[in-house]
Amino acid sequence: MPVLSVNGLSASYRKNKVLNEVRFDVQQGTLTSIVGPNGAGKSTLLKVMLELHPKLSGTVQFFGSTYSQAKSRIGYVPQRGSVDWDFPTNALDVVMMGLYGKIGWLKWPKRSHRDLAMAALDEMGMADYADRQISQLSGGQQQRVFLARALVQDADLYFLDEPLAGVDAATERAIMDTLKVLKNKGRTVMVVHHDLQTVEDYFDQVLMLNRGVIAHGKTAETFTKENIYRTYGGTLRWMEEKLG
Numbered sequence: 001m002p003v004l005s006v007n008g009l010s011a012s013y014r015k016n017k018v019l020n021e022v023r024f025d026v027q028q029g030t031l032t033s034i035v036g037p038n039g040a041g042k043s044t045l046l047k048v049m050l051e052l053h054p055k056l057s058g059t060v061q062f063f064g065s066t067y068s069q070a071k072s073r074i075g076y077v078p079q080r081g082s083v084d085w086d087f088p089t090n091a092l093d094v095v096m097m098g099l100y101g102k103i104g105w106l107k108w109p110k111r112s113h114r115d116l117a118m119a120a121l122d123e124m125g126m127a128d129y130a131d132r133q134i135s136q137l138s139g140g141q142q143q144r145v146f147l148a149r150a151l152v153q154d155a156d157l158y159f160l161d162e163p164l165a166g167v168d169a170a171t172e173r174a175i176m177d178t179l180k181v182l183k184n185k186g187r188t189v190m191v192v193h194h195d196l197q198t199v200e201d202y203f204d205q206v207l208m209l210n211r212g213v214i215a216h217g218k219t220a221e222t223f224t225k226e227n228i229y230r231t232y233g234g235t236l237r238w239m240e241e242k243l244g
């Protein structure tokens with residue numbers, strides 16, 4: 001059984017249809033990049049699947065059940081730009097939020113929860129920043145804190161929206177190492193990704209999206225010149241140089 005099954009999914013913003021009959025299955029233990037040009041509907045796809053934006057039609061099944069039944073098994077790291085970083089909270093508290101599924105809302109976290117959150121911050125090289133207000137962290141540091149939050153959540157299926165955008169090489173490596181560890185533990189990870197040069201190195205599966213699914217499958221077989229052109233149209237002149 002696929003961990004994620006999307007069928008005939010369509011969505012719009014007012015009259016502007018941005019997802020059209022999207023259909024794909026994702027198997028457990030895969031690391032998938034979602035690629036496509038600006039405005040292709042990648043972020044919207046995540047939001048619609050996670051019921052943050054309404055769908056027009058179609059179905060989405062997680063582990064064979066609905067989103068609300070599967071919620072505690074799903075982790076989401078939104079695009080950094082979409083988060084209100086002025087929210088007065090420190091890095092440790094952000095990570096603790098990933099534990100609410102376990103602690104329960106309005107219950108006081110235990111020492112062991114705090115230890116788990118600290119360990120995750122440490123894993124992302126952010127232990128020294130636990131007490132720092134999130135608004136006072138750099139973009140890459142904020143991204144590491146978000147990854148730590150996803151780690152403590154201990155989900156089975158993760159969605160990350162451009163986690164590598166604007167981070168330095170060390171942070172990029174730390175994030176990709178973390179995602180590979182999750183995959184090797186049998187978790188399933190889907191990542192909106194923009195750097196076409198690293199798709200083959202980083203991801204075993206690719207979902208090529210432009211309002212509908214253009215191609216989906218093993219990166220080695222799917223991420224071809226032809227599919228890249230079909231996905232991006234004429235917008236990628238540099239690809240011609242790269243691919244000859």
Ligand SMILES: Nc1ncnc2c1ncn2[C@@H]1O[C@H](COP(=O)(O)OP(=O)(O)OP(=O)(O)O)[C@@H](O)[C@H]1O
Nearest residue numbers: 013014016018036037038039040041042043044045
């Ligand atoms: N809140 C919104 N209200 C109206 N239109 C929106 C909204 N969010 C996105 N759109 C439009 O929907 C389309 C798909 O946007 P989406 O953010 O899903 O694309 P994307 O593939 O993630 O793009 P990018 O690579 O630029 O992040 C775009 O045309 C965008 O302008």
